[in-house]
Amino acid sequence: IVTHGLADPGRADRRVRINVSGMKFDTRERVLLRYPQTLLGDTVRRQRYYVPEEEEYFFDRHRPSFEGIFRYYQTGKIKRPSNVPLDVFAAELAYFDMGNLVIDTFLTEEGYDVSKDTLPEKEPQRTVWLLFESQESILSKLVGLVTVCFILLSVGTSCTETLPHFRNLTDQSFAHTGDVKTNLNIAFHNTFFQIETACIAWFCIELALRFYASPLKTRFVKDIMNILDFVVIVPYFVSLFLIMANVDVTGSNIIPGTIVRLLRLVRVFRIFKLSRHMRSLQMLGATLRASAPQLIMLVFFMAILVILYASIIYFMEMDHPDHFFPSIPEAFWWAIITLTTVGYGDIYPQTPLGKAFACICVISGILVIAMPLPIVTKNFEKFYKKNGNNPFKNLPLDNHRGS
Amino acid sequence: IVTHGLADPGRADRRVRINVSGMKFDTRERVLLRYPQTLLGDTVRRQRYYVPEEEEYFFDRHRPSFEGIFRYYQTGKIKRPSNVPLDVFAAELAYFDMGNLVIDTFLTEEGYDVSKDTLPEKEPQRTVWLLFESQESILSKLVGLVTVCFILLSVGTSCTETLPHFRNLTDQSFAHTGDVKTNLNIAFHNTFFQIETACIAWFCIELALRFYASPLKTRFVKDIMNILDFVVIVPYFVSLFLIMANVDVTGSNIIPGTIVRLLRLVRVFRIFKLSRHMRSLQMLGATLRASAPQLIMLVFFMAILVILYASIIYFMEMDHPDHFFPSIPEAFWWAIITLTTVGYGDIYPQTPLGKAFACICVISGILVIAMPLPIVTKNFEKFYKKNGNNPFKNLPLDNHRGS
Amino acid sequence: IVTHGLADPGRADRRVRINVSGMKFDTRERVLLRYPQTLLGDTVRRQRYYVPEEEEYFFDRHRPSFEGIFRYYQTGKIKRPSNVPLDVFAAELAYFDMGNLVIDTFLTEEGYDVSKDTLPEKEPQRTVWLLFESQESILSKLVGLVTVCFILLSVGTSCTETLPHFRNLTDQSFAHTGDVKTNLNIAFHNTFFQIETACIAWFCIELALRFYASPLKTRFVKDIMNILDFVVIVPYFVSLFLIMANVDVTGSNIIPGTIVRLLRLVRVFRIFKLSRHMRSLQMLGATLRASAPQLIMLVFFMAILVILYASIIYFMEMDHPDHFFPSIPEAFWWAIITLTTVGYGDIYPQTPLGKAFACICVISGILVIAMPLPIVTKNFEKFYKKNGNNPFKNLPLDNHRGS
Amino acid sequence: IVTHGLADPGRADRRVRINVSGMKFDTRERVLLRYPQTLLGDTVRRQRYYVPEEEEYFFDRHRPSFEGIFRYYQTGKIKRPSNVPLDVFAAELAYFDMGNLVIDTFLTEEGYDVSKDTLPEKEPQRTVWLLFESQESILSKLVGLVTVCFILLSVGTSCTETLPHFRNLTDQSFAHTGDVKTNLNIAFHNTFFQIETACIAWFCIELALRFYASPLKTRFVKDIMNILDFVVIVPYFVSLFLIMANVDVTGSNIIPGTIVRLLRLVRVFRIFKLSRHMRSLQMLGATLRASAPQLIMLVFFMAILVILYASIIYFMEMDHPDHFFPSIPEAFWWAIITLTTVGYGDIYPQTPLGKAFACICVISGILVIAMPLPIVTKNFEKFYKKNGNNPFKNLPLDNHRGS
């Protein structure tokens, strides 16, 4: 007869047999007692599964999964056996009551995001937060849709106003020739400026309310998406300031001209605001973050190849009377466009030697780009699958703790 | 001694041992009784395999497959173990008599199409149906071949008639200068119109007969392929109507001109009629349907990149005297052609900054296109394998129900 | 006590236990007796491994491999378990004496070529055969090297003679203005013709000797590589005939001009003769043969897309005053060059609609080309691995039959 | 009762049972005694794990790993089971004390570099070696950073001096019109020459100190990276010699001109010096070395296709009045640029036949390039993973020898 309890100091070395649907696992008591909160580590709870005739603990559970759970007791590391599906293993982890820490570690390793959102506790912050940050109620979905529409409208306007047809209208809002009052008058009668004002109004309201509702203000301020939300509003107020200050930015003054251009460009970045509303953009972002080392490596490899190949082609093509390579830095362009197989055809080698070399250039370009690609695509697949259901949400109901 | 029958309420908890060629599975009677229609769930049928000396049920069957079958009793989910080939697992499913529902679920998960065709019951519909819809008899194959020939002839004509050499002949059939009778006379002496009439005649007959033979008229009408069959016939009758109505469509009237162009374009879509006769086109279609989320995502990512990169390059290239980017929407074209590495060379950046940026543009384009590709190619491989033999058609003959 | 022999009719149903290094396989005598030539099927030979105390047959062999061997007795199909390396499984197949048929079936399934060469029995054919067909002796390697040199020389000449610098020399050998004697005189003083004559002489000798040595003449004649060997010799003799017949082929006569061109082109195909001497070219050929269905499908898909997209772009670009698409067949070229992302830039869409459509065109082209690629690359990997050592050549020496 | 010791000659055939956490392995004493240095092969050491009641050796260890360790005793080959992670298997190898030879063999097979660096024994060589060759102390990291900066400065100068803006300055340092003194004076007042002198000084010092500290001089001299280090220094001293010897290299003398060009090109190769300091470049190098057979094959395939396609297109396009293919060698360029889908657009086919053929050319190019790519990318992934932690550095602390 086996006794259960920590009283007996010598029993830690006793052999324990666990029979999982016919697959038998032998270990010592000591190993199981490493995790006393789990079903197997708790001598009292596991007693229920003891079969005295066979002197073993019998579990009518998934056998291959238990290999991974058993390994946790032996090594302290949780890993799903490669031939067991995620949801099956998740169910077994829950059955054997491995604890939230183990499950979170496991989920993180499988690529799941286990961080939880913090909901504000007080009203009316809670209502506002649910309206803007969650996508669960119909009203919050509507708010999201309105924001998406304003984003698209804003970006669309930024692109459209550069069309030759609208050039006059666009220049108008930046030509500050009269006094402040006239300028403002012209600006607010300009259709583009009106649309812009409407968009900015909505973006400001949304950002302000979300900041108001945010339970952790410092975390809110540090969040890259919120910084973006703020940055893309700024250009409007700078424009307004330029109008007020009566600064002429249409002329040949280089510095204000560059500033205006930057202001107009920043408005296009509003398209990234979509990522708050589109899961697929979040996946892309997560993939790029996870693949950052590979991407940096790719850019680094390409930089080396570009410098090398540009130098070689420069010296090779030097003798051709109409060569396209006046200097090595200008040959960089050829190297980039050839390595990536774009091949605009604006510059290309013309000497036999240069042509032969271009072949090496293209093939090595394809190789160097192809090398890190599988790592990046695997990352994407991982994040893509992760967007499926959390395996711990749909657990089968035969959890033993409920019976 | 173990008794078999549901009479004894206490025996559901009794341990049962199943020995599959030496691999032992322990469970409780209750688990097996969940599926009483199966071989293991039926206490009477399984009795035959009982070995009293060993107190176990002995099956001289494939061991790794049984891991997957056993899991079905434990969790209600059927999944082929990854190291077991499809046909072996199918044979084991049949041996253990898991039932059509389980087998269909399993096949659907493996990518097979388990929906059955409905054959009309009455004659002559049945004969007509077999002639046009199945590809099994020689006669039906011949009918299929004739249709394919007419499709190719029809598409070939549509392409050929645009050649400068045949331009006069083509224009003739759309120039309605005289009265109806003259128009019709001209039209029916035109070689292209004669070929078109022959094709349309066959397509009409085929569609009408298939509709006549169809056992489920509403399903027939809703089927996308049948709608296509109908749509590609329409242009001919509209042309005929235009001739009758004596509408001049060769002139500068924009609306009728567009209509004629659409009519002529629709005729080329007849090429999709081939998909009824070519398995590989059906595979392509199934792959694209299954990969729709990835493809939408790909287009969405590209749209964002195109807008962003077009804006950036527009502001970067603005200062170059002969730049190719008059507006952001026109820069979209450059962004598309660069992201996809086509690089026609009609427009390209010329400032050093623009060139450096183009590098980022190309690399990110390759990455974004490459990301969803493995998912799409895996879908294709799945559908491609599916076109092999159904694993339940070639089962080994040692099925226990036959012995 | 278990008796061994086929005398007892009732014993076929007796249970047999096989212990492979601790992994136990239970089956019935009947199953093992299906293959009496094998170690396990032969009751006398297997007796040696019987352990009476345990009532089992004990084999101190690789456990996971036996899963695959055991399955052969149960289902008659041989398949290597996915987690067992090829050479290990091969060693186990040999140990359990599964017979050449099983091993050949298995090797064929793994992608190995198990067909054996037939060596001629008599001399001197045998010596000649070993010299030209095997690559094992130093002399045969030297002969191979000479052939490769002649191939390269011949192909190199074919390419070089088209250079403007050598144009006169090339034309000379085809200008038959004088009488036969003069023509021959001119020809045989022409350096290119001299080289050609030397190459042809070697190729003729080699082909004649190989035919002479070939043990199966009909198989030799039907072999595609031998047909190629013959075809690439023919142009020389046709040239010689033209010189003899005094046919002028330099003038504007279209038919003889085309013939001369074909003759000159055929000479370049001699490069395929290399495949007899380069394993990597044989691999490429085997991959292309094995991937033929996918390649046909790829070409078929592209053909459909090209027809469709060419038609659409034709109607879309029609209104642009300087459009590049005079007819649908001429738009095919654009569609091909865009689908494959080559983008020469000689023709491209210019209307906004056409540009937007080109984007779809490129993306679908990438998708359609990418889809069958993994199947083709997997075929290549299979054939590439196959070129490693035959797993049955380096078997471990602990084969039980030798002890 | 089982006795342990080599005294009894008959006991080598005795059966031994090893129970690894419930998974049982049966073998004969003889098999284990093959490797007497290992834990299982040493009858005295393994005695500790003997459980007399069960007549077996019990190990509370990872079960799936032991399959691979057990196989080593049977076949003498070490291989990690595919479903066991690397670090787990490494821990088990250490536990069962398989010895350094087995572990090194295993690591080499997994792609790890097990060669050890030889540290010089005496001072001050040891200090210098640690400073330049290891990257562990802060000071050695600083030295590495300085070297990287000098490399970048040197390569940057080489590229910049080709800019039209700096052309005069560049030519100056190569124009040797006056006497030696004047030349040297001009040179050392030239900014580019000053920078170059500084870089060379550092490179010389570094190379000299590393040579001084190197414990194995011959190995140092043969190392490809050290040869590179030396070669990229040479151009400076040749330049200096040219100045001293008063050789004019700016004129039309072809040979000195080519030498100067080579000298300037060699300086750009200094970028490869970075690979001593960047792990990712070492990975790229290792991948290319490991993929050399595939790359040679790829180049070989492309060469064959290029020759073949260039010949075909040459004869196809011959009749077009403005064709771009004056000779087959000039058509090589088109074939390369088309096979790789670069498509500069400088030359392209214009006849319908040539265009149709170009399609085949592109598709076969994509196929041929794609075929060896997965092998290359897998090599890269292997070397990329290898750069993670060595699995034997972070072993779990429950090693039995320490207890």
Ligand SMILES: [K+]
């Ligand atoms: K291009």
Ligand SMILES: [K+]
């Ligand atoms: K391209």
